[in-house]
Amino acid sequence: MIKNNVETIVEGNKVIYKRYFDVPTELLFEVWSMPEHLSEWWGPDGFTLTTKSMDFTNGGIWEFIMHGPDGHDYKNKIQFTDIKEPHYIYYKHLGDGEGDQDVHFESKIIFEGAGEGTNLTMEQIFPSKEELERVNEKYGAIEGAKQHIGNLSKYLEKLK
Template sequence: MTKTSSGSEPDHTTADREVVISRTIDAPRELVFEAFTQVRHLSRWWGPDGFTTTTRSFEFRTGGAWAFVMHGPDGTDYQEWITWTEIVPPTRIALVHGESRDDPNAFESVLTFEPAGEETRIVMRTVFPSKELRDEAVEKYHAVEGGEQTLRSLAAYVVGLTRNGPGRTEPTPKGAEG
């Protein structure tokens, strides 16, 4: 069973600058967390519907970075950069996400992975530098819908891994389900 919610108790100091998205995934927390730690996983589920991802470099450690290109369904390429600022396996990942390492409009995200019986509840809390940047992300770039689609892709991917047993044979890549 998978559930989605876009609400959570806001931090009132950042409420006008944040987006919170959560989803319960029918997979163990360690596996859901692992899907964020290895590039072979990320490239198979990351991004909204219709997008694919090409990694340029990836180093999953505090202070490390993931440089990648998201390819939109209309053929537009989006240069992306994530710096991992905190990694607490298997409970928490904090990051800064922008178009480049020094992007002044980069936003901060904290992902928490909470056990919920045999399922995992993932909460993605994103704080933008200003209310205007948050509003632009929500209205122009559909940040809430894109975040929900991304977590839905993650859920489908890790549930596929659990179905494939202990060897964890890779499931069908995102967008290639047929």
């Protein structure tokens, strides 16, 4: 496991990101599950977040807007499919919920205790390898996810 950077593995239609965090599993889970934390770190570099609504339960919906550094707003809708505190969060990204945004994938966020810290695995599964390539080319998805995890790391440093 790479301790300071994000290990990234691309396998067909999925991308797996791994990183060790020097914080307890419960804290890492908490910052993935509460809007007041998510607004401090969610998204790639330069993005900010506004949560419209969040039902953090199995089957619950999280609607939010990512505000890009270019001034563009990106509506997003996520449905939580399986949550087991503090072990994992599985969800489906449903685009913008209005049919305009064409990005659909599933994510598995896995938190595994490792000594005093936590190993995080974030897996994104796209409908096909071609869809992953299209989304990456159009939106810079892989680099954006690495920045997303980097911003999480910066936020956790502030909480220590």
